[in-house]
Amino acid sequence: MKVANELKALEARLGHSFSRPELLVRAVTHSSMSSPTRQDNQRLEFLGDRVLGLVMAEALLEHDKSASEGQLAPRFNALVRKEACADVAREIDLGAALKLGRSEMMSGGRRKQALLGDAMEAVIAAVYRDAGFDVARAMILRLWGSRVQSVEADARDPKTSLQEWAQARKLPPPRYEMVKRSGPDHAPVFTISVQLENGMAAEATDNSKRKAEQAAAKAMLAEVEKG
Structure with a gap:
């Protein structure tokens, strides 16, 4: 051939x-x-x-x-x-x-x-x-x-880590919402927000919905770890 x-x-x-x-x-x-x-x-x-x-x-x-x-x-x-x-x-x-x-x-x-x-x-x-x-x-x-x-020494999924953080403090699971979707169908851009019951929130943008959720969770973990 x-x-x-x-x-x-x-x-x-x-x-x-x-x-x-x-x-x-x-x-x-x-x-x-x-x-x-x-x-x-x-x-x-x-x-x-x-x-x-x-x-x-x-x-x-x-x-x-x-x-x-x-x-x-x-x-x-x-x-x-x-x-x-x-x-x-x-x-x-x-x-x-x-x-x-x-x-x-x-x-x-x-x-x-x-x-x-x-x-x-x-x-x-x-x-x-x-x-x-x-x-x-x-x-x-x-x-x-x-x-x-x-590869990160602990490549643990940020969403899992954030959920475990919330559970350890007897909070409901984090809520993820799509804030905005932009760009053409073949190259979409997603902005995702994550919120905790205690009022904290974070958001992130990526061309993959999953990656945007992961990035939002990672941003939230950075915030909660400051406290």
Whole structure:
């Protein structure tokens, strides 16, 4: 199968030349472009998520041999979640190689976090199927770079930490509300507010609703810790 120029360029950025290029083609094919004769990347995404998880679990154990499961779990989640996969995808310009249907292309699909994260997992699976686990692991560790070493010593979810802070003081759970949504559909911007029963409030803005909630919770934790 002939590999298009953008896929050849992607191979160079991945540091892997496919002996079965059809795997890479499938990995970058979104469901909006699938057909009876053209498979999309959803099954590869499923597999790639597991390969990535094993590599990150091993890397974390190797990096910190004394960490407890309670410390490792949030670090692991920070490294394998869709946001992390999408960040890596942006660094290698994976979006430029995505095969999208017209509607997805017109709505900015090449920049969408969910599409990029899914495609990154699918590419991992494609490399694994093409060349085996050792090659896939080497690529993942190279692309994730210093993330394993720099992941926060306690990568605990700020929303969980804030909820536990409130529970310890017998307060109801924090309330999250969307203050504003702006920007085009393909690149929305969310402003989220979090409030505590004691009257304290904080807000944050991000292009991901989840990230805005996390940032608002982090801002609130900074405030309550001052007191």
